[in-house]
Amino acid sequence: MTSKTAVKRSPKTADDAQPDTRPDAPRDAPLDAMMPVPFRIVKRTQELADTFTIELTPASGRGGAFAFRPGQFNMLYAFGVGEVPISISGDPANPKKLIHTIRNVGAVTQAISNMKVGDEIGVRGPFGSAWPVEKAEGSDVLIITGGIGLAPLRPAIDHVLANRGKYGRFVILYGARSPADVLFMEQLTAWRGRLDTYVDVTVDHATRDWAGNVGVVTRLIERANFDAYHAKAFICGPELMMRFTIKELSSRGLKDEDIYVSMERNMKCAIGHCGHCQFGGKFVCKDGPVFPYSSVNALLKVRGL
Amino acid sequence: MVKIEGIDKLLAEHPFFKDMPIDARKTLAGCAKNERIEPGDYLAQEGNAADKFYLIRSGALAVECHVPSGDNLVIETLHTGEVFGWSWMVPPYEWNFDIRAVDLTRVISLDAACLRKKITKDKLLGFELYSRFIPILAKRLHSTRQQLTDLYGKS
Numbered sequence A: 001m002t003s004k005t006a007v008k009r010s011p012k013t014a015d016d017a018q019p020d021t022r023p024d025a026p027r028d029a030p031l032d033a034m035m036p037v038p039f040r041i042v043k044r045t046q047e048l049a050d051t052f053t054i055e056l057t058p059a060s061g062r063g064g065a066f067a068f069r070p071g072q073f074n075m076l077y078a079f080g081v082g083e084v085p086i087s088i089s090g091d092p093a094n095p096k097k098l099i100h101t102i103r104n105v106g107a108v109t110q111a112i113s114n115m116k117v118g119d120e121i122g123v124r125g126p127f128g129s130a131w132p133v134e135k136a137e138g139s140d141v142l143i144i145t146g147g148i149g150l151a152p153l154r155p156a157i158d159h160v161l162a163n164r165g166k167y168g169r170f171v172i173l174y175g176a177r178s179p180a181d182v183l184f185m186e187q188l189t190a191w192r193g194r195l196d197t198y199v200d201v202t203v204d205h206a207t208r209d210w211a212g213n214v215g216v217v218t219r220l221i222e223r224a225n226f227d228a229y230h231a232k233a234f235i236c237g238p239e240l241m242m243r244f245t246i247k248e249l250s251s252r253g254l255k256d257e258d259i260y261v262s263m264e265r266n267m268k269c270a271i272g273h274c275g276h277c278q279f280g281g282k283f284v285c286k287d288g289p290v291f292p293y294s295s296v297n298a299l300l301k302v303r304g305l
Numbered sequence B: 001m002v003k004i005e006g007i008d009k010l011l012a013e014h015p016f017f018k019d020m021p022i023d024a025r026k027t028l029a030g031c032a033k034n035e036r037i038e039p040g041d042y043l044a045q046e047g048n049a050a051d052k053f054y055l056i057r058s059g060a061l062a063v064e065c066h067v068p069s070g071d072n073l074v075i076e077t078l079h080t081g082e083v084f085g086w087s088w089m090v091p092p093y094e095w096n097f098d099i100r101a102v103d104l105t106r107v108i109s110l111d112a113a114c115l116r117k118k119i120t121k122d123k124l125l126g127f128e129l130y131s132r133f134i135p136i137l138a139k140r141l142h143s144t145r146q147q148l149t150d151l152y153g154k155s
């Protein structure tokens, strides 16, 4: 991730002025959104060598639900070190458990990784737009993800499974670097065991003891059964993986407006003020992180953005 | 003749032969054989003569690279409806990788010497065959390039 210089937002258009009432639309953050609230770590799970999950509860001890929509993120503050945007990876129907899955890639995530059960962490959020799970009702749903990208999509998967009857075919395709890097292996196995969900997993390389697929995640698309003309695809992973995936989906007939991507950029304020997360004329923190591909397709082709 | 007709029916069912003129397909059926590979058995080994190519009817094959530590590295898996093997087209006609059946796998093999003989005589037949291989090669190359980018590495 590269840091972006602060810039002012382009003037609002007439369209911007219309209140967007869609359930997945970005919402304005409350005024106190800059103030981290102390939470306590109640559970820590080491998922992979460099990836862990923490479950949080308010440090005030008053419990309470942390309502969020699938795809939204929080700013997690390691006191004295800094803040990072991390997607919520828990079940939206169980908001009493605030769960984040984090890959240890920098100073702040390293500091959070070093925390133990009982330690305090600051939380601001939830921020950003959501996966359009309501809009996808009645359609086939494709979840295509790679690496840590499965974490921001898990709440959407939980939602679809909890409301399974409202959707058509449900396809989950996941790619990882190697078998040792497959995130949420137990859950993937459980989802795969359901008769109403198609799950396929692949790794980029493996040794002989791996009996699963080897190859890039885009190759799983050709074997999945879905109706490209009545499907919504939710994609989250490295930007390059998303571009390859979109190309494959487009060649299968999916329209740009039926494809949704989750973008990642450096963030600071998370409420659309500082410009750190600027992506063309959009702010990833406020207009995203989930975007219809039709609204960012031109931006994704711009080099160095 | 009855045998060739049976094989031709299997060829017609495979995506590789989709839209191929019937005459061309029937000619190629003369080089084809139905085979079954038990899980764990090797269909090809690096350095051996690449005397066939394969159409996977069902099952899965692993393309492996032999490494000195002894534990072969799996580079790719191939599944129902896919094609395996182009070393038969390129001198010195030797396999570059090992090919192992992951599951019980049913394939149709096409004999390279027989194919070469037929396409030397019938250039149009060669065109039919090669024009089906090129998109597959392009797709595999594209996938390999994606793998080379180490998509999920720390950036």
Ligand code: FES
Binding pocket: A266, A267, A268, A269, A270, A271, A272, A273, A274, A275, A276, A277, A278, A283, A284, A285, A286
């Ligand atoms: S505008 Fe500040 S992080 Fe998005």
